[in-house]
Amino acid sequence: MIVSKTNYKIANAHLTSRLKQTLVAILSVTFGISMYIFMNSFMTGVNDTQTGLAFSTLAHIRIYNDIPKDNTNLFKNKVDDETLVKVRNPKIIQYTEGIKNSEKILNMLDTIPEISGITPQLNINVFFRNGATKVNGMLSGIDVVHEDQLFGTAQYVIEGNWIDLDRRSDGILLGSGLAKKLSLRLNDNVIVTTEEGITKNYKVIGIVETTLASVDNTRAYIRIGFARQLISKNIGYVTDIQINVKDYNNTAALSEQIRQMTPYKVEPWQEANGQLEAANKLRNIIAIAVSLTILIVAGFGIYNIMNMTVNEKIREIAILKAMGFDGKDIIQIFLTQSIIIGILGGIAGIVFGYLVSVVVNHIPFKIASLETLPITYRSSDYVMAFVFGLITTFIAGYLPAKKASQVDPVEIIRG
Numbered sequence: 106m107i108v109s110k111t112n113y114k115i116a117n118a119h120l121t122s123r124l125k126q127t128l129v130a131i132l133s134v135t136f137g138i139s140m141y142i143f144m145n146s147f148m149t150g151v152n153d154t155q156t157g158l159a160f161s162t163l164a165h166i167r168i169y170n171d172i173p174k175d176n177t178n179l180f181k182n183k184v185d186d187e188t189l190v191k192v193r194n195p196k197i198i199q200y201t202e203g204i205k206n207s208e209k210i211l212n213m214l215d216t217i218p219e220i221s222g223i224t225p226q227l228n229i230n231v232f233f234r235n236g237a238t239k240v241n242g243m244l245s246g247i248d249v250v251h252e253d254q255l256f257g258t259a260q261y262v263i264e265g266n267w268i269d270l271d272r273r274s275d276g277i278l279l280g281s282g283l284a285k286k287l288s289l290r291l292n293d294n295v296i297v298t299t300e301e302g303i304t305k306n307y308k309v310i311g312i313v314e315t316t317l318a319s320v321d322n323t324r325a326y327i328r329i330g331f332a333r334q335l336i337s338k339n340i341g342y343v344t345d346i347q348i349n350v351k352d353y354n355n356t357a358a359l360s361e362q363i364r365q366m367t368p369y370k371v372e373p374w375q376e377a378n379g380q381l382e383a384a385n386k387l388r389n390i391i392a393i394a395v396s397l398t399i400l401i402v403a404g405f406g407i408y409n410i411m412n413m414t415v416n417e418k419i420r421e422i423a424i425l426k427a428m429g430f431d432g433k434d435i436i437q438i439f440l441t442q443s444i445i446i447g448i449l450g451g452i453a454g455i456v457f458g459y460l461v462s463v464v465v466n467h468i469p470f471k472i473a474s475l476e477t478l479p480i481t482y483r484s485s486d487y488v489m490a491f492v493f494g495l496i497t498t499f500i501a502g503y504l505p506a507k508k509a510s511q512v513d514p515v516e517i518i519r520g
Contacts, residue, residue, distance in 0.1 A: 112434055115425070116441035119414060127446065130410045134450025134494050135457055137403030141396035141490040142458030147465065148392035149486070150479030152385045156353075159381055161256055162320050163374055164224075164347035165356050166363065168210065170203055171370035203227075204369055206341040213366055214348065219359050221351045224251035225343040227332040233279075233325065234296040235287040242283055242323040244297060246332020255349050258313065258326075264291050265311025274331055277307035281314040282322030297325075297335075305335055396490075400497050407501035411443060415505045423514035432510035439509055443502020444495070451494040455487050 120127045204210065207225055214223050227246035232239050249271040253259045259267035263281065270276050277297070279289060289295055289309050298304045307327070314321055327335075333342055348363075350356055356373040364371045375382050415422070422435060459482075466480035 109434075109437075112437045113441060116438045116445070119418065119438070120442055120445060123414070123417075126410050126414070130407050130446045131450040131453065133403040133406040134447055134498060135453040137400040137497070138451055138454025138490045138494045139458035139461060140399045141493065142455065142486050143461045143465070144392045144396045145486045145490075146458075146462045146480050146482060147478070148388045149481040149483060150466075152388055153481050154475065154479040156381065156385065158316065159378065160349075160353070160374075161258070161261065161315050162317060163378065164255065165350045165353045165374050166348040166360055167372045167374075167377065168204070168346040168348070168363070168367065168369050169344060169372070203338070203342055203344045204346065205339070207343045207346060208341050210346060210367055210369075214346070214363070217359070217362070219350050219352075219355075220348055222251065222255040222349040224248050224255045224347050225329060226252075226345040226347060227329050227336075227338070227342065228344045229332060229336060230300055232298045233283065233287055234298065235289055235293070238287050240283060240286050240323075242280075242325065244332065244335075245324055245326050246329035246335075247326055248329055252326075255347060258315075261313050261315045262311050263314045265309075267311065269310045270326060270328055273308070273310060274328075275306070275308050276310040276327070278311040278313050278326040279309055280321035280324045281312050282318060283325060284309070284312050286322070295325075299336060301336070303335060397493070400493055403494075404497035404501040407443060407446060407498055408504060411439060411502050411505040412508075414442070415439065415509045418509075419512060422509050422512050426512065426514040435510040435512075436503070436506040439506035440499070440502050443498045443506075446502075447495045447498030450498070451491045454494060455491060458487070458490065 211223060211225065214220055225248055229244045229246070231242060231244045233242055234240075247270075249268065253267060262278070265278065267278070270278055277295065279287075279295070284290070287295060291309055291312065293309045295307050295309060296304060297307055313324075313326070329343070330340075333340065350359055353374065356375065360371050360373040425435065462480045462482065465478050468478050469476065470478045
């Protein structure tokens with residue numbers, strides 16, 4: 106929209122003649138845009154924090170040997186599509202557990218550029234015992250370096266040193282809740298017993314606290330090679346292969362690609378933890394709904410102010426039309442006012458929204474691993490807030506402007 110100098114001067118005169126009304130309109134836009142920025146920054150921060158906590162032990166994609174869907178018929182011998190032998194008792198034949206010759210799969214995964222990290226795991230159901238206290242849990246045999254690269258587990262070690270796990274054959278790291286249940290501290294001994302009755306004594310060389318109770322209360326870590334020795338498995342045996350990708354939102358297509366390369370179960374994180382994705386989407390919808398509602402309310406405020414201005418300036422509008430200004434000029438005058446309000450309010454809203462976000466980001470909030478309320482600063486939120494603010498003020502200004510352009514100067518001047 107090209108505004109002539111005369112139309113701009115008239116619009117500027119309208120804005121400055123009722124300065125209080127103009128400031129109220131600008132503040133309406135400022136408040137709407139700042140709240141849009143803050144709400145989206147806060148909700149994104151909450152989502153990122155929850156996702157980060159979940160991914161402290163959850164991989165983006167997991168490969169494992171799934172139990173057959175029909176375990177009542179684990180053995181069939183077919184000739185010409187007719188079953189000759191059919192075993193109905195699942196106790197007779199046990200399906201193959203775990204993943205054998207994992208090196209082949211790991212080497213294949215290394216060729217996929219979308220993958221950012223891979224680590225094998227050997228998870229064993231065991232009993233942890235200290236004196237008379239016995240607790241059921243999970244012993245995870247891990248590749249110390251790759252496990253930390255994938256999950257950043259070293260940062261959750263509150264006692265001891267993560268890398269010591271790679272140096273000691275009798276070393277074990279316990280979850281903080283598990284250590285508390287067993288009354289164990291650093292350098293204490295714990296007895297581990299497998300389901301097959303194999304028993305080994307370990308020395309506690311570290312305590313891990315991920316803030317996830319399901320992990321901290323049940324899990325312990327040893328080096329994967331020593332886990333294989335504990336259950337007498339060969340060097341390529343693992344129960345899980347954990348994979349992280351560069352963008353955790355784009356795991357569906359990659360999971361399908363990996364399924365074509367391996368006979369084992371390939372499970373993206375959305376399939377195993379659908380509630381996490383659903384919660385993130387729901388919070389985003391709520392944040393957008395609240396923010397847009399605030400902007401719409403601000404738009405109504407601008408509309409009322411512009412409508413009042415039209416009513417107050419009705420005789421001036423009639424005189425302008427009598428002097429030769431047409432409807433387009435009148436629309437330009439009032440749209441110019443609303444756009445100026447939108448730009449000034451938008452700039453102020455961006456600054457105020459950022460300041461509010463910074464202040465909230467420094468509010469102490471100690472829960473789990475958080476020390477302050479989470480805020481994520483995304484440039485897209487600021488751009489969208491400014492664009493939505495301009496659209497709102499444009500619409501709020503156009504309706505009164507349209508009304509003003511249709512004024513009949515003869516009727517107004519006659520009174």
